Amino acid sequence: MLDKTYDPKEIEARRYPEWENAGAFRAHPDSPKQPYCIVIPPPNVTGSLHMGHALDNTLQDVLIRWRRMKGDDVLWQPGTDHAGIATQMVVVRNLEQEGIGLAVQGAATNDANKKLLNREEFLAKVWEWKAYSGGTITGQLRRLGASCDWSRERFTMDEGLSKAVLKVFVELYKQGLIYKDLRLVNWDPKMLTAISDLEVESREVKGHLWYFKYPIEGSPDEFIVVATTRPETMLGDTGIAVHPDDPKWKHLIGKHAVLPLVGRRIAIVGDEYSDPEKGSGAVKITPAHDFNDFEVGRRHNLEAINIFDRFARVNGNAPEKYRGLDRFEARKKIVVEMEELGLVEKIEPHTHAVPYGDRGGVPVEPYLTEQWYADAKKLAEAPLAAARDGRVKFVPERGREDFFRWMENIEPWCVSRQLWWGHQIPAWYGPDKKVFVALSEEEAQAEARAHYGKDVALERDPDVLDTWFSSALWPFSTLGWPDQTAELAKYYPTSTLVTGWDILFFWVARMMMMGMHFMKDVPFRTVYLHGLVTDEKGQKMSKSKGNVIDPLELIDKYGADALRFTMTSLAASQAGRLRLSPARVEGARNFATKLWNATRFAEMNGAALPQGFDPVTAKLTVNKWMLGELARANQAIDKALTDFRLNEAATALYEFVWGVVCDWYVELTKPIVQGADGPEKDETRAVTAFVLRETVKLMHPVMPFITEELWDKLGHRAEHGPLIGQPWPAPPTVDAMADAEMGWLVKLISDIRSARAELNVPAGAKLKLLVIGGNATTAARIETHRAAIERLARIEGVEAADSAPKASLQIVVGEATYALPVGDVIDLKAESARLQKEIKKLADEVGKIDAKLANAAFVARAPEEVVEEQRERRAQAEQTGARLSAALERLGV
Structure with missing residues (x-):
């Protein structure tokens, strides 16, 4: 007998371990069944469940549970990402609380007694932390109901994946697709590393626009005025750009200005990058400290002079009086000195976007430095062809156009990071800085011996690889590559990738590059892109706004099924903002309660399924109509899931369960099931029990906990085993006459x-x-x-x-x-x-x-x-x- 009150917390805590301990989530590579595989977008090992995870993993689990019921051999491959910069930051912060720092060359410390760790000591601390708290999020995914095959869980730094990373790097290097180059990167002066665009967040900052006068060479009384938001970078200016058609300045094209405070002679060039309508119409060009300036400098052969060190302090390339100053201290000093020279025309308040490192929390510095790069343009050729000919399908279709737009204009991919935690680049340098790239130091030594004719001391490159490099291999490295495993043979290419638009380029595109290069096939057949979960007003959740909604709190209050149903119903907007409010989750909990109460009412009124019951034998119009409605709901849900319209599946479930079963069928049949005994009562009880049994099957992918509980309490588990292992139900027959009559009555x-x-x-x-x-x-x-x-x-x-x-x-x-x-x-x-x-x-x-x-x-x-x-x-x-x-x-x- 069902309990009077639906208690999701008690049910969920009991059911999940039952499934996992029974091996209900496991894939079977030796099975003849058709494979269906999803690789989980690996959450950061530092992470805890947020609303983005809740959405992403709910949608994956809905598809996984549905395909399992459809009879496929399902593998939902789980794992976590070592999250280089995020993990290093967490561990460094923990160590700082213990009075421990890192022995980073050039870093200032005010405490001579502070203990400093070398690289090996620090990495030991990271692995210690990982063992202690690195599995938090996988436990939280279990609370959400994620039916991953946890027996196959991987980690981007585990032995097998590390082996794959080394092999990929070495092979790409030997093929000329990885190389070193001097280019601008996003540099985080606090974390002391290059970072990806995804790790940069734009913040609106109230600052100033300074209008500086640069004297024209040979005409000491003539000036060209440049406007800048970053006076400190003028120390690295090597040119000034004006629009070729700007009547104000075009007469100066080809001449030179004299850089104040430095005395350097800098060229005035004509370039359409300069907008006559913005600022003064003239733009100072600092190729080593601005991405746009770097391109202008390349077009006009301007020198790139780096005037900062990695801590964003002024270096030896600037006049001596500025050396060692922090960039913002240098700014103040430069402005004062320009004012004293009478070279400040005006200063205006100016609000503008400033890039910040999302981990270090300080403004990012465009920084000219030598890094390792992958030839992304060459690697993008095969993915572009696969997207064009339909080997990879994008849902929604607009994702394909966005993919093209980025991939067709792709820049070299900076794959190196100046961190200690991560896959250390397998490159060793000889005495003359010649590089040897190999799978091991022994192989590098052998290559060096052959080159130099003797044994030499080699020094390993201290950098590690960008986290996206290892996660780009995820669809095949998790299946055992480079070993030729049964899993790799069966599940690659994977079936579906579920992810957000924000990593279409950072992750999806790179998986396609690596998968097609090393596996000679696409890494997945379908890319299902979903929108961003926001608050109910459509605003992005952030701690500073105080509008963050914690999914674990919602699960505690309303149950995982309620959150899952809400997430699935929100998936209507595959590209835009998915507005979430706790009231919606409460509504979903009420929906679960409605089904619970309807089932309990049916149970109390004797609804039970006779042995061998065949719904075709139903004679009453209301029962034949109900079976037709069940068939329609089945077909609608199945089609919606097939078409990746998961929100429509949720809507169909809601309308069927609440609108048809509870509001109509239960109400219409009350007089029968509560009336005198007879064949009509027996038939209605049987049909009610049949409909409830099939309904929990249809609902299971979206709301697995309550449906498994109802399946068990109604006696079906004892006869057929757990619901998670049941086949997707076949829709009953539709009776057109009953349909028309009851449709008229309901309307x-x-x-x-x-x-x-x-x-x-x-x-x-x-x-x-x-x-x-x-x-x-x-x-x-x-x-x-x-x-x-x-x-x-x-x-x-x-x-x-x-x-x-x-x-x-x-x-x-x-x-x-x-x-x-x-x-x-x-x-x-x-x-x-x-x-x-x-x-x-x-x-x-x-x-x-x-x-x-x-x-x-x-x-x-x-x-x-x-x-x-x-x-x-x-x-x-x-x-x-x-x-x-x-x-x-x-x-x-």
Whole structure:
């Protein structure tokens, strides 16, 4: 017997270990079944579950559980990422609390007694931390219900994956696809490493725009004015760019200016990068400290002078008086000295975007440094071809166009990082800095001996590889490559990749590069891209805004099933913002409770499935209709999952369970199951039990915990085993005649209820129902279902009539008009006036919103979530207006 109260916390804590201990999640590479494989986007080993994880992993688990029920041999490959910079930062912070630092050359320390760790000592501490707390997120994924094959869990720094990383690096180097180059990178002066674009966040900062006057060579009284937000970088200026058509400055093209404070002669060049409408129209060019300037410098052969060290302190390439100053101290000193020289034309307040390192939390410095690069343009050729010919499908299709846009303009990929935690680059340098790239130091020594003709001391490159390098191998390295394993043979290419748009380029594209280069096939057949989970206002969640929603708190309060259902229903926006509010999760918990209570009601009223019950034997119209509705729900859910429209699957479940089973079937059959014994009662109990059994199967991929519990408590587990291992149900037969008859009844009662609600008819008022123009079929149906109509639509008598009385509201269903005399219950004229007033108010609101949305300036300047909110308000107002207009028409006043 089901407990009176649905308790998700107790159920979920009990059910998950049962599944895992029984091996319910395990893949079977030796099985003849068709494979279906998803590799989990590996969460950072430092991480804990956030809403992005909750969405991403829920969608994966829905697909995995569904394909398992469809009969596939399913592998959901789990694992975690070593997260180089994030993990190093966490461990460094922990060590600092113990008074321990890192022996980093050039770093300042104010405590001579502070213990400093070398690289080997620090890495030992990281592995110690990983063993202690590195598995937090995998435990949290279990709470979400993620049915990964945990027996195959991998880690990007485990022995097998490390072997794969070394092999890939060495082979790409020997093929000329990895090389060293001097280029600009995003440099984090706090973390002391190059970082990827994904690790850079743009922040709006209130600063200044300084207008500096640079003297023209040979004309000491003539100046060119440049505007800059970063005065400190002027020490590295090697040119000034003006637009070739700018009447103000074009006469200076080809001449030289003299760089103040430094005295360097710098060229004035014509380049379309300079915008005459911005600042002064002239742009100082510092190729070593600005990405755009770097490109201008290359076009005009300007020297790149690096004036900062890795701590963003002024280095020896600048005049002596600035050396050793922090970049912002240098800024203050430069501005003061330029003012003293009379070379500051003006200073304006200026709000602009400044790139910050998301880990170090300080402004990123574009920095000219030698790094290792992969030839991304060459590696992108095969993925581009696969996307064009359809070997990889993108859902939604727009993802394909975004993929092309980036891949066709791809830049070299900086794969090195100046960290200690990560895969150390397998490169060793000889005495003359010649590099030897090999799988081991022994192999490098052998190559060096052959080159030099003797044994020499080799020094290993201290850098490690970008975390994205190892995760780019994830679809095949996790399956055992470079060994030729049974898993690799069966599950590669994987079936589906589920991920967010934000890593389409950082991860998806790179997996395609590496998979196609080393496996000669795509790493996955379908890329399913989902949007970003935001708060209910459409704002990105952030700690600074205080709008972060913790999924674990929601699970504690409402249950994992409720959160999973909410996440699945939110997936409608595959590209945009998925607005989450705790109220939606509460609504999903209420949905689970509704199913629980309906099942308990059925159980209390004797619903049970007779041995060998065949739904085809059902004779009652209401039961045949219910079986048809079950068939339709089955087909709709299955198709939605096939088409990656997971939100439509959730909607179909909700409408079927709440709208059809609970609101209609249970209510329509109450008089039967609570009435006298007989064949109708027996049949209805059996059909109810059958429908509930099939319903929990349909719901299982989305809400696995409650469905497994209901399956067990209804006795099916004892006979058939756990629900997680059951096949997807075959849809029953649809009876067209029962469908038409019950469809008519449901529409009639629904329309009467809606009309009463819209016209404020008191809930307790019993109205007469007059039928005008009904044919023989309608008359027969009314006779059959009279009791249900009277009970469920609050009607007191149903009669045929020639016409509708004046004071009545009218609805049309099929060929007949139905009139409800309401003159004694409501004031028709007052109600008509109210409706007209509401309709006008809504029309005015639509007009105001249309005016806003037609204003190009508003759409361009307003945050995306504000524009989207206006569109939603308009749609809602229009929908409500149409509904009230229909109600007004029903009045016939």
